[in-house]
Amino acid sequence: MQKRVTFNGWLLPMLLVLPQLLISAVFFFYPAGQALYQSLFIPDPFGLSSQFVGLGNFEYLLGDKYYRASFFTTALFSTLVTVVSMVPALLLAVLADRLIKGAGTYRTLLIWPYAVAPAVAGVLWLFMFNTRVGVVSWYLGQLGYDWNHVLNDGEAMGLVVVASAWGRISYNFLFFFAALQAVPRSVIEAAAIDGARFWRRFFTIVLPLLSPTTFFLLVVNIVYAFFETFGVIHTITSGGPQQATTILVYKVFSDGFVGQDLGSSAAQSVILLIVVGALTVFQFKFVEKRVHY
């Protein structure tokens, strides 16, 4: 936790941590405290005063069918994003790992989408599936499939999932590729000499060795789907149709800023805070283990 060798004095280190502490206090701890505080009140309709309701906002939320639906939507959404971003990434990484020449070029090309902002990714995918001008939706129409994510819940969900997962394929690919390159060649060779064929080697040897990476990516992708996909949803569906793609983070925004329901929005923030906290603890416990692995 600390060095054997340290400098003396307390004023200098205090000055050094001060900027970070001030910024954290003003833009992090105070707002987080405010969220906690506001979650216990209901403001009156004119916003002039507010009434203490204890855990009333939370009770209301948990009883609210829209909020519960949003929970379900978030779970479905993040599961799909995780699967859709990890499986192709693993396949591409396995392919790239089999190549001696050219793997670097493919990697360079595959990195691109990671740099594309989720909101911009949303615009790109919206453009492809746009009901009026979209190329993909037009060809689907030629095949007899009438694509309309503006009206169809499932298609809306599918589109935001794919748009969200797209950039993550790059990210997951980088990690899988690095992990595959780190698998000791001698292990693979030993298995080959034992007579195991490629796919058998992959499932019995390589995949288990990848499990720390896989597990890590699982957590990171879930966190991503929970919190960083706002831009995708906002650009493509705005949470619709009929809240079919309103994930929890989107609901905090729409209840707080669009609906001006501050108490409820704050309570939702607190619930999200708990979810993030749990995921963080989970991840750190896991990271600890990974260090010992």
Place this chain on the structure above:
Amino acid sequence: MATLTLENVKKSFGKTDVIHGVDLSVNDGEFIVIVGPSGCGKSTLLRMVAGLETVSGGNIEIDGKTVNDLEPMDRDIAMVFQNYALYPHMSVRENMAYGLKVAKVPKPERDEKVAAAAQRLQLTDYLDRKPRELSGGQRQRVAMGRAIVREPAIFLFDEPLSNLDAKLRVQMRLEIKQLQSSLGVTSLYVTHDQVEAMTMADRMIVMNKGLAEQIGTPLEVYENPASLFAAQFIGSPAMNVLKGDVNNQTLSLENGASMPFTSKHQGPVHVGIRPEHIFPADDGILSLASSYAEPLGATTLLHGSLEGSNALLTVNLPGIAVGAGSPGQPHAKKFNFDAAHVHLFDLETGLNCT
């Protein structure tokens, strides 16, 4: 040029005492080696002199001035670290000049001093290289160069040769010693290697469990070890120790043999005999069973168990003392030694009681 005095210097980490009170007086220009096994407190002692560890008790004086509470930079010392501790992003020149730069020595003077030190250490051609581009021995020289450009009152060395291979170690050992005597700077040198201690020290401190077991010249420690620990730690191969008993004018050993012996000490005792003081003799009182010979060329080591006891014995014979037809089989089976070469150590305290 300086003297160094330690008075009852103690160190504890929390409730654990690691150094129990060491006294030492170092003369100007003297080369002192602190030797002992790992964990004996030798490095901690050195680091206290450097000012990198606080002093828990006692007094450290440099040139008669107490330095206990001075910062390292104010003590007029320089240190060579085990891992060299060269700044990886700086060139050899910058590494050597850094201390002078911090001390605001003008650049021309800095360059001059670095050039002189580089010349002395044969580093002139490497001044613009980074440490990673140097061999282990060269890095070692840079670490020395960094120490000498500052012209300190005292050099401190913390196991500086332990990362080098055996051949280089012998060479650097000589270089360090020559450098030190030509500069005449008071030096404190920590090592766990008794050969370094024997070959380099003007005087050595044998440390064990936070105590100075003995302070003396290498030959004093070798010929007159103050304690069983010092006796066994200094000298290679290590001194043989047998159980024995002194009664009147007779020393009897655990194998049942006895010999005439005069000593103040009476009763049971540890009997120490160096391997090189044992010689073959047909009427010898030590007979080796199942012995094995290691011919080293200049000498031959015999290892075996002492007949009539469970003790193991090592004998160091000059020349090649192995049967030609049967390698590993020594010529001799019976050995003897001179009473003059016997060291007695108290069973309880381990102190020399010859």
Place this chain on the structure above:
Amino acid sequence: MSTQSHSGMVEKRGTSLWLTHALMIAGVLVVFFPIWLAFVASTVTQQEIVQPPMPLLPGGEFINNYTKALTSGVNVPVMTMLINSLIMALGIAIGKIIISLLSAFAIVYFKFPGRTFFFWLIFLTLMLPVEVRIVPTYEVIAGFGLLNSYSGLIFPLIASATATFLFRQFFMTIPDELTEAARLDGARPMRFFIDIVLPMSRTNIAALFVILFIYGWNQYLWPLLITTDPEMNTIVMGIKQMFPSGDDVADWPVIMATSILAMIPPVFVVVSMQKLFIRGLVDSEK
């Protein structure tokens, strides 16, 4: 295929090698298609797009569309938004690196009252994205009168400790002997920080810069909330503002040109600093 071996291994048969390349190329094409399509759309006329299917190869309107986007845009010239994004991304990356370096140095190299407390305080801010504390943070910024300002865009996004953690981890790997050698050389703490710690952290700083620049550039929700003045829009959030409300037809070529412009800086940073970026990514997620 089933006898194909791991890279670097004995057998490597022709057909399956080509198959691997073919699959890989197919994968890259699929992943690349959205970007390609956006590029094509940014080089054709509005007419060609609104009468589907649009062409799949670039047209001749590249200069027209990009000039129009950069100089007039829809609400505000894209040039303005690019500059805003650049200031925000640089502000976040540089600001966060500076405060993190300082506090990590204090936490690792000093023993001072409250050190452990500060450490945990900073630790608490890890990973809690701005999205979660969005309403109260907005109120704080509004209270300071920082809506529509660069400070308002930047400060809330540097209030997390990921970078501090990373630097702390790196500083822990700097050998103690170097610190001791510096002390013996007479370097006081800040001198040691500037002469030894900073130069040794160069690659870490660069890698983190890449990650933070992209993080800052790609922000969406926060600029959306606090920049009501189009002059302060960033490019990533500004694209959505270019879509007309109601049934009007969007100006697709300009929007797509803007999308391409929005991804050029981060893609350039990532691709040109690929090695550093990958290292930074793998380190920061450890």
